[in-house]
Amino acid sequence: MYQTDVLVIGSGIAGGITALQLADAGLEVLLVTRSKDPTESNTYYAQGGIIYKGKSDSPELLTKDIILAGANLNNEKSAYILAKEGPKLIEDILIKRLNTSFDRDENGQLSLSLEGGHSISRIIHSTDATGKAIEISLINVLKKHPNVKILQNHTAIDLLTMSHHSKDKKKVYLEEECCGAYIFDNETKKVLHAIAKRTVLATGGIGQIFLRTTNPKGARGDGLAMASRARTRIINAEYIQFHPKTFYKEYGPLFLISEAVRGSGGRLVNKNGETFMEKYSPEWKDLAPRDIVARSILNEMLTKSLSNVYINICSYLSKNKIKKLFPNIYRKCLENGVDVNQIRALVAAPAGNNALSISSLMKEHSSTMIT
């Protein structure tokens, strides 16, 4: 049995930073995570970058962009708090406390990029592996923290509450109160109790319920299930973190083509090489928020009976710049038979059964395609 001030379940950016802040404030924290490697999380796989602040930015402008990208369904107060406090927290925690290595320009200033849904450049990044840089720096600091104990390879299976675990059946009439969690030791196969004054669920998303997802295997909604069993109020569970663009190969791996590719000038095209976002979003075009882009791609595929669409980046960025900004995407495309440098017309192959459309595209268009 473990006893602690705060039990944090999940070691991604949410759980990790919560643990760090509480530990810095002098509390004893038990950080439980299901993988052997505590960096394994959605956070680790985040590519494009994280919102900081642009040159002529303001909390009002960022709030406006957040609400627009959120289809006006956001809690406006929360969006404003995020916009107002976010940049300072990025500076204090990620840049100063964790010393995460973000890309800088020739003058040593943080390099800011643009992404869909943002009206100005305000995203900081570490090439196309920003999450990995953040997560590694975070876990390294947590591992050395005297107030933090990391319990890896342990899966939280249920929250401990008086009413749903007490032997006294009448406790069910009491108000729900959480006093820790049952933790499964993946190695010994034993269930342990972790008793805590406060418990934080930070188990990430639920992308794995879908056939196609960019989320890792651990994103299966454990936290939501535990919270639901403990009769916690759950809201907005229908909003799922998703990406409109992945590499597409019929039986091949599915990996994210970063949102930063659109932000760097990439334009979505159909199999004839025609751009189409202006039809669906005349104002934003290819820089539209993700939901608009996803619906537009789907519509284009359905109305034209296509298995996929493409993104043309080569017409807008030099091959060296593509390699510099997106080294991991470049490498993964290469591993899947698409060499940006050798095949100028193609950055990434579309569907495995799509050789015909690739070759016709190559003849007709000298543009770069990523599916």
Ligand SMILES: Cc1cc2nc3c(=O)[nH]c(=O)nc-3n(C[C@H](O)[C@H](O)[C@H](O)COP(=O)(O)OP(=O)(O)OC[C@H]3O[C@@H](n4cnc5c(N)ncnc54)[C@H](O)[C@@H]3O)c2cc1C
């Ligand atoms: C491929 C990809 C690219 C992305 N790119 C970006 C980007 O460029 N910019 C951006 O802002 N966002 C990006 N995102 C989204 C971003 O990564 C997530 O919103 C963020 O990392 C979520 O952090 P989290 O801490 O909530 O969850 P996670 O990072 O997923 O952490 C969840 C943790 O909980 C653990 N866990 C789960 N269940 C249990 C259990 N039962 N017991 C114990 N531990 C458990 C997991 O192992 C993990 O440690 C991207 C996401 C993906 C998948």
